[in-house]
Amino acid sequence: MKIVYISRSIIPSRTANSIHVMKMCNAFASLGHEVTLLAPWTKKLEEKDITDIFEYYGVEKNFELKKLFSPNIKYLKKRIYSLRCLSEVKKINPDIVYGRDDMFAFYLTQKSGYFTLFEKHEPYDGEGFNDFFFTKFMNANRKSAKLVVNSNELRKMYHTRCELSMDSILAANNGTNPIADEKIPEGMTLDTNRVHIGYVGSLFKGRGIDIIIELAKRIPSADFHIIGGKDKDLEFWKSQVSLDNLIFYGFVEPKETYKYRNMCDILLAPYQSDEEGNRSSRYMSPIKLFEYMSSKKAIVCSNFKVVYEALNDECAMLVESSNLQQWEEAVHTLMNDKDKREQLAINAYEKFLKYHTWQARAQKILEYIESNR
Structure with missing residues (x-):
């Protein structure tokens, strides 16, 4: 046609x-x-x-x-x-x-x-x-x-x-589309003795960047990588915090983002509710979640009803969006249980290939x- x-x-x-x-x-x-x-x-x-x-x-x-x-x-x-x-x-x-x-x-x-x-x-x-x-x-x-x-x-x-x-x-x-390879960004050196936790996406209000910052403060044994964002949002968050285990990368071309997901062990999607600043949270279908699923990485995500259209408890850890304790416990669980990380990642990837x-x-x-x- x-x-x-x-x-x-x-x-x-x-x-x-x-x-x-x-x-x-x-x-x-x-x-x-x-x-x-x-x-x-x-x-x-x-x-x-x-x-x-x-x-x-x-x-x-x-x-x-x-x-x-x-x-x-x-x-x-x-x-x-x-x-x-x-x-x-x-x-x-x-x-x-x-x-x-x-x-x-x-x-x-x-x-x-x-x-x-x-x-x-x-x-x-x-x-x-x-x-x-x-x-x-x-x-x-x-x-x-x-x-x-x-x-x-x-x-x-x-x-x-x-x-x-x-x-x-x-x-x-x-x-999203299946990932072609397991490359990481050129010139990137990672400490293989540490767990790497990532977020890819916008940095504006409602995306839960404050949740990630608090997690970085509470879990100094892990490295947190934040990829994406407009220059003004990047400047704002950088002015709010300076931590050795929190790295902001700024905007990355769409064709390159998969390499940054590849370098992580855990991926975060801390969406916030309408009341917390994200008007679209009730109806969204974020590309981010499907990109995460395609990366064969363990996912921690806010447990909004609409999120269950992509994820479930067998392929991600779903927690209350603004409950920092639940976020911290979920991250610690995955950091300490490699088998669980891998099983969640496999389940998410298989669901992605079939439907998304x-x-x-x-x-x-x-x-x-x-x-x-």
């Missing part, structure tokens, strides 16, 4: 949504489909000095990326970009228009007669430009397949708030489309 994927992600950039978009287009194409990704051309916001976008994201160049100019004009920016997307869709004449973030563009392609399916990663509050056109899009949608979301909790929310039948919403968790690769996600979405067009 011919698929056009529409996105508002800045490509290339450091954002998780840009990684998601590139990986999904790669997965659709790997299943034998002709894929064109439309993304805004916004030079000022793009990551600098990237010579090969596909190589930067670590994906095969098996789909076409078309950048459409998106002028920085208040109130008109989204509308102009969406109209440009419609024009491009008409030139390509695809079998399916798919994607996320730009609701107006999908409303326009649906009105123009194209089979259009939209993916939502955020809760619905009925306010703003996107939700206005989301409602119009849903009201005009006569197909059985109406929406794709990335968690079962989000599926339930749209069923309740938007009065959509459960059958018309597909929950497809995010994913990008290709498996793409296949699930395409099968849903075919059975409901």
Whole structure:
């Protein structure tokens, strides 16, 4: 089939949504489909000095990326970009228009007669430009397949708030790709007599960086590695603490992050609840968890209900998000029990291979489309 994927992600950039978009287009194409990704051309916001976008994201160049100019004009920016997307869709004449973030563009392609399916990663509050056109899009949608979301909790929310039948919403968790090798970062020297504990991801509020810092203080016998983060967040946390066993690495290109996971024995995902600063925690399907699972490493994670869509007690240690004692006990348990670390890691990896690769996600979405067009 011919698929056009529409996105508002800045490509290339450091954002998780840009990684998601590139990986999904790669997965659709790997299943034998002709894929064109439309993304805004916004030079000022793009990551600098990237010579090969596909190589930067670590994906095969098996789909076409078309950048459409998106002028920085208040109130008109989204509308102009969406109209440009419609024009491009008409030139390509695809079998399916798919994607996320730009609701107006999908409303326009649906009105123009194209089979259009939209993916939502955020809760619905009925306010703003996107939700206005989301409602119009849903009201005009006569197909059985109406929406794709990335968690079962989000599926339930749209069923309740938007009065959509459960059958018309597909929950497809995010994913990642299997790791190609066991390399660690070039030039990295690790003390093999110490346990290495890692975190890969954003450093903003709600990600539990304060939990990791406290663990580093309480467990001086282990080394803690924090990979990722914007420069301003990195500067903030570095100004708060200085410990010999806590190392901040800053931003690492997406294709290189697996090497940092490889060097760790234990990986942490200390997500915090809505009340603790993370608005999306109830509905999230973080790519981080699937990347952790693919790394064959023991995982300690916050025990949110939505997390159980990826993990369970047989493939991770799940603890209360803000209970520092539970975090410390879980880390100590894994530090002192190598067999438990290895068994959890194997269980997580096997679950990942079966359910949570990008290709498996793409296949699930395409099968849903075919059975409901």
